[in-house]
Amino acid sequence: MAETLLELQGVSKSFGGLKAVQQVSMRVPAASLTALIGPNGAGKTTLFALMSGFLMPDAGRVFFDGQDITGHKPEINARRGMTRTFQIVQPFAQQTVRENIAVGAHLHLAQRALALEQAEVVAQQVGLAPLLDKAAADLTVAARKRLELARALATRPKLLLLDEVLAGLNPQEISEMIPVVRGIAQSGVTVLMIEHVMQAVMNLAERVWVLSQGQLIAEGSPSDVTRDERVVEAYLGHGTAARLRAMGGAA
Amino acid sequence: MFDSAILIPSLLNGITTGAVYALIALGLTLIYGVLHIINFAHGAGLMLALYGVYLLKERLGIDPYLALPVMVVGMFLLGYCLQRLVINRASHGKDENILLVTLGLSIIMENAALLAFQSDTRSIETPYTLATVTIGPAMIAVPKLVAFAGALVVSAILVWLIQATDLGRAIRAVAREKQGAKLMGIHVDHVYAISFGIGLACLGAAACFLLPAYYVNPQVGNGFVLVAFTIVVLGGMGSFTGALLGGLLIGVVESLGGLYLGESLGQIGIFGIFILVLLFRPQGLFGARS
């Protein structure tokens, strides 16, 4: 088993009476491409916020690269090598694509000229090169998603947390994005993605965690997990698994 | 130092002033609660209203208390038009823009008054300006007592309006969920403008109560702006109860502060509270996090 890059131990978070995340423990191996899935409202984005430091857990600990980072601020974690993207894209609207990505590149490059150059390189990597001088506010949703990805990539992360990077894309755009994500993982970056697009999850992920109502209900390979009864029930409702079995006969 | 003969009058004074502050703050609270904008022009609006009351008395001989309906309606119309025709259009919905537009309006209003009236401080004389009433060890000026009572009455009417009428329901609906309200057929722009108008109408009423015991000059708004904001933030943005209690509290703080620290430094007490609340308890004493 490869070494663990990110580890959660019994992490919990409540908002008022709502238990958003309950006792989640997981280990993300280094240099892996993994996915976090679950029905809407399961708490996946909250979990990302807890991992990256945007939220402080009520209980439990978060370890990154062997260090306890529980409650540390996002900017500190980013400097350690953990970068996240946002489910609802957050571009620097007034700035160009190049300038947007450069902000990420500046994490390791102090000189403006070098950061701008690096921004071009990263833009090439994700296929945004033709749009480098466009204002972020003028981009389509698909382009903005790529920009979100490029910006995070420019920080040379060890761990990239992608929050629904495929949401809102049409099938063509999805099939264009999948190889990009795979390429990033192959270059050595550990990727953990929140995804609803099952095609991508099955295609890309080595390991999948399933979150439902704040609790981790299953983990394993994509095929194992999608056959897991509890997972089916979480997505399709109580009793579905039994009904499917009754209907379908042999699996 | 704590001689009740000095303390009680100061307290009572503070409470009577506080009631008027509360009325001013209520208008601001309504505007913030519904439109979610911080109306930087609130102080200037009060100043204009004070001049309005002044002119009605000096030019037309109308007693400030009798001028109440005129002022309330007049300020309401002013507020409605400002919101509908200027602020709404200028802001494009962006918060920073609204901030700047209300600031711009306040500058225009203040200096238009300066142009029209020069910077002299003016006050009015009525048969009851100097009359006082004795309560315990305190002699309270009659205008202040009327201000106290009047402010409470108007506040009560305002709260009734918001809680118990159809209009109030529409306003609350828009405040909570603009899109939903729109889908219910509520004309949101109209409600926004009405809310702003009511906010300014409160200033009209406050001015009628204020002028007999106070004065007016073009800068007078500045003093009230920060006090009003302090109250609104202290009471909790969007909370009526908070604005009422906050107003009374601030009135007392100002009075006691003035008593012990002198007029100028007493004011600092208020701003100090303001800064502290903003930093350490921005939801105020009663407010919900908006």
Add this chain to the structure above:
Amino acid sequence: MKRWRRDIAVIVLFVGAILILTTSSDSGVLLNFLMMALYATLLAQAWNILGGFGGQFSFGHALFFGTGAYIQSIAQMQWGLGAWAALPLALLGAAMVGIFVGALSFRYGLKGSYFALVTLAFAEVFRILALSVNFTGAGVGLMLPLKESLANMQFGSPRGYVYLILVFVVLALLISCWLRHSRFGAYLQAIRDNEDAARALGVNPFGIKLGAIALSAALMGAGGAFYVQVFHYIDPGLAFGPHTSVEALVAAIVGGMGTLWGPVLGAFLLHGLSDITRNLFGQLPGINMIIYGLVLVLIVTFMPRGIAGLSATLRARLGGRNG
């Protein structure tokens, strides 16, 4: 790389133009106009650093102006320092006040309207303090003795003052240029455009904003020190009152927030406008500020990116979205 060279080139041209005008003209009117317009420019540039590049709108920038003005006066009149020795103290003092207000505000996450209100409150507090305390001259204010000499930073003709203010304006231009082409500036603008996204990329909002407010305050303090050297007088209302705060922000917004030349354009335009109105309407009180207020409302309504952003505004109106 090439971009900053171009910016520097334009700055050089600008300085050259001002110098040519100043040395070749004997017209008191022109020299006075240049002096006051450049002074307004400095104030606008100072505000622009925090408000335009940083996105933190301060409505009480006079706080730093007044601090600089009072320190400049007190250092000379009560501590026996020369004008040039007092100057760095004025800048430092203003920067420290900036850091104080910034540390409190940013530590507790004040943004938008709340930040604007807090700056207003602080300016008022300082005004009242200055009014109540003796070493600031209380309500009477402080009057700097008239002693014209270069060593005293007091000049007989406006020409000397134009050179002086030009130095500050160029300093501010260079700082703004640096903001456009540096990591610090990129981080500052990222925070302005989306603080959460910036944090996810490793940007430390507190430190960066603090740096911005310190720079902004120092430049504003320079404006205050300059004011005192020119007018030989300061009092609490002039120092901390709303007039200066408004002047600074309106000029920056009208000219174009977050740009290099916006504050220059805005300040020259507004100052020119107010000179014209003064000629047309005489010394009518308040007319100046009414114009400022009107222009502010109009610009925010129709041209939110200011004059410098006019081409972008037009392009957005006429063109469409693509990509």
